[in-house]
Amino acid sequence: MGAPLKRLCTICARGGSKGVPGKNIRPLLGKPLIAWSVEQALSSGLFECIAVSSDDAGILDAAKKAGAYLLIERPPELATDHSAKVPAILHAVSTAESSTNTKFDTLVDLDATSPLRSELDIIKAVELLEAGHCESVITGSPARRSPYFNLVELQPNGTVQISKPGTGVVRRQDAPPTFDMNASIYVWRRDAFIQNPSVFYPTTMLYKMPEERSHDIDTALDFKIVELMMAPQRGGSADPFDLSGRVAIVTGAAGILGRRFCEILAVRGARVAALDLDKAGEVAAELKDKFGAAIGIDLDVTDQSACRDAVEQVESLLGPVDILHNNAASKGPDLARFFDPVESFSADVWRRVVQVNLDGYFFMAQAAGPRMASRGRGSIVQTCSIYGILGPDQRIYEGSEYLGMPINTPAVYSASKAGVCGLTKYLATYWGAQGVRVNTLTPGGVESGQNEEFSRRYSARVPLGRMGTPDDMAYALLYLASDASRYVTGHNLVVDGGLSAW
Template identity: 55%
Template sequence: MKSLYSDHFQLHGKTALVTGALGILGKRFCAGLAEFGANVVVVDIDEQLCQQFAKELTSDYQTDCLGIGCDVSSPKQVEAMVEEAMKKYSKIEILHNNAATKTADLNRYFTKFEDYDLDQWREVMAVNIDGMFLVAQKVGKEMVKQKYGTIIQTSSIYGIIAPDQRIYKGSDYLGTSINTPAVYSTSKAAVWGLTKYLAAYWADKGIRVNMLTPGGIESGQNDAFKQNYSSRTPLGRMGQPDELIGALIYLASDASSYVTGQNMIVDGGLSTW
């Protein structure tokens, strides 16, 4: 029988571990992976909610999903999380290293650079880059034994270009005046460095490592921000969460079998000018 190109996108029988799985994007990422056949390990801070969402995925997509609570900034919790996933599935073929934080105090998080608190900086970095390192390290170690795996790490458009400060005039997020803090841009830029390093480091182990870079996604911003952002974008609008799924499935599947060390930018063209 002739091989179908669509078969290359299928993930049946594979296990995909997703961190930051309960976020606005994380839930879509998990659903997309499950729809294409993967057994999804749902990883986020709240274990009860992870387990509940994993049950929903199992029911909706007829896959075998698992929810695990984990603070990715904790080496011990990351080690225990990976051990639990391996105990159930014996292999992890796909890692979506997606966890990031704005921290609990949005006013502190959005403080201007001149007054930014070092403890706040370190709290964000502990999740956005330390957590990515810890999860990639532990899952990657298992992938080395398997001699196969694909890792996708979520960055941001503001990890590769600077924010246009003019778009924040009159803008807020869930009622809080917003900007893009330097800690966010810096942490997301570091993701690109880690991605390229690991792509070269593990290439001979059969492990591919790529980065997924979303542009601005509608997620609770006010109309002023949406208008300001959209006017800076060639496609003239912000993105929707579901518009990232095609890129994720491509990078997670054998459809991208000759792709590693690359940055898949989904930004409506913002980075072209």
């Protein structure tokens, strides 16, 4: 096998739209129009570089906030009302190769006014070029009218005639299929484009897209049509739980709850970065096998600089982070010492648990939150515990065991988890004005290795009569991470079967 192909994505957007002034930064479902194309390019996971070319500083700023890697100031002569797009793309390619010191193999241009395309459309169009023997690929949707039957051309003398006369085609089913160029995606072999900058070559191929993903925005009416197609309500998709195109970080990803948390986010379309002290790669491999894009990073969340580096790595590989789930927790290096009574509890164990359960949450929020705030969006969810808001009933521990040893809920666990609730409220008010939501998820007792006696005693304290399961918590996380909770911040969602209602 040869070296992996290097791919460049360009997005060219002028600032001088006449039909809709400021079109490329006009909000569409709560984000600038240009941001949709940038995020789709990021979501595809294909590109070493995503470059946005514009003559307008507002467009370039919106593209930067959306996650574009390279911002290119387009020369005035390439940004007039009469300027063709191909020279602007050529300029962007030349600038990107010079800036990154990279010769790309595959070039992709995404039209900034085609937000209905999917990430899969981009991937499949690129696959068509790279798997075949063509110089370029264009996209199009089945034409409603055919030049063989009902498309006519106006002649100089004022008469009309069918666009393709004299073909001998008399039945619609005998006519070759025709397509409308939807100007959504263009793909080229780099060398062919540089030698002969053009859209069409003798070997150009078509990637077929359905009409419902081919609507181009050119007028104010188009904005309304596309908004209706994309979502029944402003600020969310038709399915508010849909996470397609979003990037999520989960710490403590290798735990019993962590694995299920990662999976539910991936099931709903997110690209997940699984972070844990170890086994993060194992979790990511499982996700990637089932759902596609995922990465694993081994991380000690008590290392402040490592948290910053991890977020930087996630954004460089998967794109801008939309969701951070602070879920890491520790019982210290010695499980037996974690269950020591208050009177003899070790200071070293206390400090280690607090470092993971509380310090680590702050360090990760500190690393991801400002990035979210700069983009005007984001959801941070922090795992608490029922014993962060209630004192434990010591009676349920009589005869109870965890992994074969007597258990209790130590004071450090309650104290550190209570701190999570306070941290959540602080961060919710700190970043709220920038569109970043911060909430707490508080699970009740979850089956995770306790003996039967513990389960019996605990369940007797719960109105629903049972302990929780990972699924019970995962669906609650999905709610807090998604647009379904878009007006919820600073909240503690308690999922405890009613324990706290007694």
